[in-house]
Amino acid sequence: KQWYQRRVRDGVGRAVIQMCKAEGFNTVNIIRDRDNADQVKEELRSIGADAVFTVSERQELEKFCKTNTPQLALNMVGGRETISLLKCLGHGSNLVTYGAMSNSPMSVPFGLMVFKDITLNNYWMTRWTREFAGTSAEGEMFEQIGDRFKSGVLTPTPHEERSFFDYEEAFKRAFQRKQLFVCDRTLSDARVAELV
Numbered sequence: 001k002q003w004y005q006r007r008v009r010d011g012v013g014r015a016v017i018q019m020c021k022a023e024g025f026n027t028v029n030i031i032r033d034r035d036n037a038d039q040v041k042e043e044l045r046s047i048g049a050d051a052v053f054t055v056s057e058r059q060e061l062e063k064f065c066k067t068n069t070p071q072l073a074l075n076m077v078g079g080r081e082t083i084s085l086l087k088c089l090g091h092g093s094n095l096v097t098y099g100a101m102s103n104s105p106m107s108v109p110f111g112l113m114v115f116k117d118i119t120l121n122n123y124w125m126t127r128w129t130r131e132f133a134g135t136s137a138e139g140e141m142f143e144q145i146g147d148r149f150k151s152g153v154l155t156p157t158p159h160e161e162r163s164f165f166d167y168e169e170a171f172k173r174a175f176q177r178k179q180l181f182v183c184d185r186t187l188s189d190a191r192v193a194e195l196v
Helices: 011-023 037-046 058-067 082-088 110-116 125-132 136-151 164-177
Strands: 002-006 026-031 051-054 072-075 094-097 119-122
Touching: 011 026, 011 136, 026 037, 026 058, 026 082, 037 051, 051 058, 058 082, 072 082, 082 094, 082 110, 125 136
Parallel strands: 002 026, 002 072, 026 051, 072 094, 094 119
Antiparallel strands: none
């Protein structure tokens, strides 16, 4: 019951870690090299990550995967680094790509596919939404996600709450951090009275 994923600090990666922990799956996670890598590793472990490596810790990762072989890899980045994902996977495993953040072609050596019998899959949320919008499957998905937030299994990504009236600063910070800007509950600000 091992999962392996890249780009784990965003909302999807954090959700995968938390849901896997709740379901009894272990996660092996890869983050970019950065100055605060140890802090990020600890943050991810605190929400349930079992192992976290930086991209440059390739040898440590491969050694770890020899005794803790993942059967599923989630790949949001694509590009040449996909090879490190494939090398860690066990026989008969799956690689699911759901993004292409590197903007580079994904390299897949045929030997790994043939001799390890790895299956490549893809997922695009927009396509899924088009197919299932308004169906019971969509309702069930949102209900399950909501229940996991209510129970504390899922926690939101770190964020700042700001007033709607501070939208310029909020946009600026969102772009600096490459995070989503969401306007929610902000009209409770006292300045709303001035508009009425």
